[in-house]
Amino acid sequence: MGMHPGCTETLEVTDEHAGRRADVVLSEAFGVSRSQLADWFSRGLVRAETRNGRRDRTLSKSAKAVPGERLVVDVPDDGDPLEVRIEPVDEMRILFEDEHMVAVDKPTGVAAHPSPGWVGPTVVGGLAALGYRISTSGAPERQGIVHRLDVGTTGVMVVAKTEQAYTALKDQFRDRVPTKVYHAVVQGLPEPLSGTIDAPIGRHPGHEWKFTVIDGGRASVTHYETLEAFGPATLVQVHLETGRTHQIRVHFSALRHPCVGDLTYGANPKLAAELGLTRQWLHAHRLELPHPVTGESVTIVSPYPDDLDHALAALRGEA
Known part of the structure; x- marks a missing residue:
């Protein structure tokens, strides 16, 4: 049967697959070597999801196939x-x-x-x-x-x-163990001031390089809280439960509160110019995770870079 580079391949898990390793099931169904599949599992390219798309989890190669789910492989096009x-x-x-x-x-x-x-x-x-x-x-x-x-x-x-x-x-x-905390400045004032955005994300049907909230997309969950409100924009702290491509940008754009400066996802170019921004106001501020060898807790913090600091000062009336 084979798998096609650059495509997403799906296999419905039936009762006959129950309890068998996912890599074995996929190898038999598509004729792909288990060593090749092992590489894709290690890169987070294999996941299981329910048929309604409400539950989506990345798999390890030793994970068992579960009837009622489907195995989804984002086949890479590695080329040379x-x-x-x-x-x-x-x-x-x-x-x-x-x-x-x-x-x-x-x-x-x-x-x-x-x-x-x-x-x-x-x-x-x-x-x-x-x-x-x-x-x-x-x-x-x-x-x-x-x-x-x-x-x-x-x-x-x-x-x-x-x-x-x-x-x-x-x-x-893969197991969503690290705590990923972002800071973002979004247009307007989100309502409610703190909340959760739970909406599936997939590729935009009209733009290959964009993503959007779409039925059948991958389950995506974003938690946020307001840190400071300025009127035309709001500084929010964001905690990602999932880690989809462009997730924060897409979710806040769907709420009609795009990241300031994010012209790709509908931000106001006039406000971006007034604040001196040439990209989205979005910063991976803190990462907390167990050390991969010792298990000790490690917290790493990044201060705002100059362009984001300048824009924030302008919103506060300090620049």
Whole structure:
């Protein structure tokens, strides 16, 4: 049967699959080797969801198939290995490091790792330029990457340095163990001032590079609370329960309170210009997680970068 690169393949779990390992079931159904599937499981590309899309969980390769669910595989189109451009990233600071992992303060305009069509700087290339030698499994261009931030989103991003840390951190992010706290400035005043946005997210049917709230999308949950209200905009603290691409941007846009400066998702360009913003006001402010080897609690905090600080000062009438 096979799987097609770049496509999403789905298999309905029947009673005959009950209790069997998901990787074995998928291997038999699609004729894909279990070693290939193991790589996809480790990269978080295999999930189980209920038929109504209300429950969605990323799977480990040893997970059992459950009747009434369907197995979903986001088949990567890896093609030829991408070249890692080893170049310094001037504003990328190191927030934490030990022998097992390093946490960087990712600047805007920097991608997590190389990808087709991206010619700018990357966290992977920036760390290589600093002399870091990452030793983990996975594609060479994604060495050590266990989670990602959008190119235009700044803040804390952790990278594994060893295979032991990579495996543990991948499991943590798959199982939603880390606490990911973002700060965002959104247009207007959200109502209620604190709440939960529970709405499925999928690719926008009219724009391949955008996402939207859509029936049949992946279950997505965002918790928020208001920190400071300015009238035209509001500073909110956001805790992600799930980690979909563009999740915060899409959810607040769906509420008609897009992140200030996020022109892709409907922000007011006049307000963005008044505040001197050329990207969304969105920052990965704090990351809390158990150390991947010792298990001790680690909290890493990133201060606001200059452009977001300036915009906040302008909203407060201080600039």
